[in-house]
Amino acid sequence: GNSVTQMEGPVTLSEEAFLTINCTYTATGYPSLFWYVQYPGEGLQLLLKATKADDKGSNKGFEATYRKETTSFHLEKGSVQVSDSAVYFCALGDNYGQNFVFGPGTRLSVLP
Amino acid sequence: ETGVTQSPTHLIKTRGQQVTLRCSSQSGHNTVSWYQQALGQGPQFIFQYYREEENGRGNFPPRFSGLQFPNYSSELNVNALELDDSALYLCASSLDPGTNTEAFFGQGTRLTVV
Numbered sequence: 001g002n003s004v005t006q007m008e009g010p011v012t013l014s015e016e017a018f019l020t021i022n023c024t025y026t027a028t029g030y031p032s033l034f035w036y037v038q039y040p041g042e043g044l045q046l047l048l049k050a051t052k053a054d055d056k057g058s059n060k061g062f063e064a065t066y067r068k069e070t071t072s073f074h075l076e077k078g079s080v081q082v083s084d085s086a087v088y089f090c091a092l093g094d095n096y097g098q099n100f101v102f103g104p105g106t107r108l109s110v111l112p
Numbered sequence: 113e114t115g116v117t118q119s120p121t122h123l124i125k126t127r128g129q130q131v132t133l134r135c136s137s138q139s140g141h142n143t144v145s146w147y148q149q150a151l152g153q154g155p156q157f158i159f160q161y162y163r164e165e166e167n168g169r170g171n172f173p174p175r176f177s178g179l180q181f182p183n184y185s186s187e188l189n190v191n192a193l194e195l196d197d198s199a200l201y202l203c204a205s206s207l208d209p210g211t212n213t214e215a216f217f218g219q220g221t222r223l224t225v226v
Binding site: 004032036041042043044045046051089091093099100101102103104105 | 116145147152153154155156157160168170202204210212214215217218219220
């Protein structure tokens, strides 16, 4: 079945550092790929998405490129801020299905 | 602000009891999905309702059941609660089924079973 693997956390960075959170997936067919963010005490918010191979999703300085050859969708940001501290979830969605399959999440802490 | 509201925000129940969680979908959305998020894990799909009918189910036992009402709000019912049911329960509403339509998540209901 479909599954998502993310790098283990927590990840602790200093403000303005470069961020990479690795995500790989296993899926049949051609899934869409997503990054969701969960701030403390809140639900999930869509950060970015890509619906086909080689698409790049971007939002708020975050980027991720859908790499079919490596089945990856790594999240990157060039310069993190304290306000980026949250839990980040990689997810896939089957275009013919109705639900998301989430990874276990990666907790990011950014120190001033 | 997503417009998806869940109630209650926190709940404590005893093993063996029954619980009902509620979700009001965003205006205009006809699809509600429920997810269980255990501590330190990613959300897991329970089921989805589309226009008042169940439209898919994850790997959860029948004691997890649901309803969707004509106004598209939804309930999640769990019978015979077990300690492992302790989790954050998230609902997500979307304009239509399928993950190409953006889903908006509520803040969740934190259920503790003792």
